[in-house]
Amino acid sequence: MTTGKNEHNIPVRSLGSEPEKPAGDAGLKTILDNLDAMVYVADFKTHELLYMNAFGYNILGDFQQGQKCWQVLQDADSPCSFCTNHLLLDSSGNATGVHVWEFQNTVNKRWYQCRDQAITWTDGRLVRLEIATDITDRKNMELALQSAQQRAEAASLQDELTQLNNRRAFFQLGGQFLKQAKRRNTPIAAIMFDLDHFKLINDTYGHEAGDAVLREVGRLLLAEVRESDIAARIGGEEFAVLLPESSQEHAMELAERLRNTLDGLKVRYKQTMLRPTASFGVAMLSPDDDRLESLLSRADEAMYLSKADGRNRVHLFPQF
Incomplete structure (x- = not known):
């Protein structure tokens, strides 16, 4: 040395x-x-x-x-x-x-x-x-635990079948968007749609067939909306999209594009070709809306106007 x-x-x-x-x-x-x-x-x-x-x-x-x-x-x-x-x-x-x-x-x-x-x-x-x-x-054990916790949290906010946001995530994120829109005085549009006669698909072909349809609807929705939008499955066959900083014209255009794309969708299940349609409702944020539920309620009313009018349609909640 x-x-x-x-x-x-x-x-x-x-x-x-x-x-x-x-x-x-x-x-x-x-x-x-x-x-x-x-x-x-x-x-x-x-x-x-x-x-x-x-x-x-x-x-x-x-x-x-x-x-x-x-x-x-x-x-x-x-x-x-x-x-x-x-x-x-x-x-x-x-x-x-x-x-x-x-x-x-x-x-x-x-x-x-x-x-x-x-x-x-x-x-x-x-x-x-x-x-x-x-x-x-x-440290590796800690990081693995953190990763598992993050995955669990993400899973709790995601609909497993469609890979869309679930109802909890929709209202959690949507509530934040609503506060921002009220503070900045910017518009928000909501689209709600419900698959027509979905119970008939389940009753006729089974729930696996219904799940196949829901998966394809989720894939379609993810492909059509912007990254800044919130798309979610909020019920069995009911979906919602929240569009921050969007005009009424943009919201109606997107709803009609989704309706038209769904109308042409073909879902193969075993030897059967399923062709789902949906009824859409569109509503705009009102100055009086303090809760997301108020906006969605109007979009829901517009959606039922579409159902009452023969289904596979888009209706806008009347603006006064």
Whole structure:
């Protein structure tokens, strides 16, 4: 092993040497090298890496005299944007105590819980001491749990059959849209439609046939609406679309396009070709609407006008 001294007269080890013992204490070196955690020391001002124990050496390799901590630990070209040095000293340059945080190393992609603090080095200057414990297994379990929770939350807001928003999501998101529209004084249109004689399909061909129709309606609806719109299955065969910042003309145009596309839809179920139609109702947000239910109620009334008029039609709720 070859050793030398840097400009601060601190013993350092050269590339290829064994980890140097801190402060010349062989017993302390043995303890640090057997820790199941990475321990390193770096200069506050220059970021020069002054010490690293065997755990870190085995993971990241040896370092040369004068190398920066960000070069060895992160394989970076400049100081790390996430460096916590500024948290370890107060405005007077005094140590603030221990700062604990979690981080994914950019080199080996493993997660560490880092315990950072400013300490006085052997020559009297303040240096950064970090003890980094590998928490990858725990972190992976936490991330998997978060992902599962997010999927569960998404599933609770999605209709499994049609992949549309469900009723809960429609009213949750729609309520937010309504508040924004009232605050900004912008229009909102609502479209409601109901599949004609859907019970007859279920009674004649079975619920699997009805499910096949509903899936195709969901696919069609997702293809036709804008990303900013809220499309949902809010009942058995009942659907709704909320159109923020949309004019009456746009809403009527979309409703007629959906009606026409549905009218030409052919759903094959076993040896049968099913051809569903739907009745549509359109309504516009009124200045008096404080609840989404009021807007939907008018769209629902317009939809029943379409049913009463022979089905497979679009009606607009009368504007007075």
